[in-house]
Amino acid sequence: MMSRHYSEAETIAIVADLTASRLGAFVRARVVSPLATPQGPAYREADLARLQLLCDLSECYELQDDALAMVMSLIDQLNTMRGDMRALMQAVASEPDEVRHRVGSNVRRVRIRLD
Numbered sequence: 735m736m737s738r739h740y741s742e743a744e745t746i747a748i749v750a751d752l753t754a755s756r757l758g759a760f761v762r763a764r765v766v767s768p769l770a771t772p773q774g775p776a777y778r779e780a781d782l783a784r785l786q787l788l789c790d791l792s793e794c795y796e797l798q799d800d801a802l803a804m805v806m807s808l809i810d811q812l813n814t815m816r817g818d819m820r821a822l823m824q825a826v827a828s829e830p831d832e833v834r835h836r837v838g839s840n841v842r843r844v845r846i847r848l849d
Contacts, residue, residue: 756789763803
């Protein structure tokens with residue numbers, strides 16, 4: 735299934751509080767990266783969600799571009815870690831009961847030491 739791509743004009747029309755100048759600033763700050771297409775820059779659904787979050791952070795918290803870049807980097811890291819954790823949990827879940835129990839006990843022991 736091919737994902738939909740949105741032009742700059744469509745993106746600006748869809749994302750609340752997004753303007754051409756704000757979109758340009760986000761691209762220059764490298765907090766969003768459009769796809770290069772023969773028709774010009776294009777944005778995916780995930781980019782639209784990211785742009786909405788960026789606009790919300792800009793509006794609600796008055797974050798500047800450098801702070802936005804740092805916040806988005808942290809969000810990206812958190813999302814990567816969540817994906818890694820999900821994969822690890824699926825891998826452990828596919829193991830026999832004995833292994834799952836041993837891993838669970840070890841996790842609890844390590845967490846107690848870290849607290």
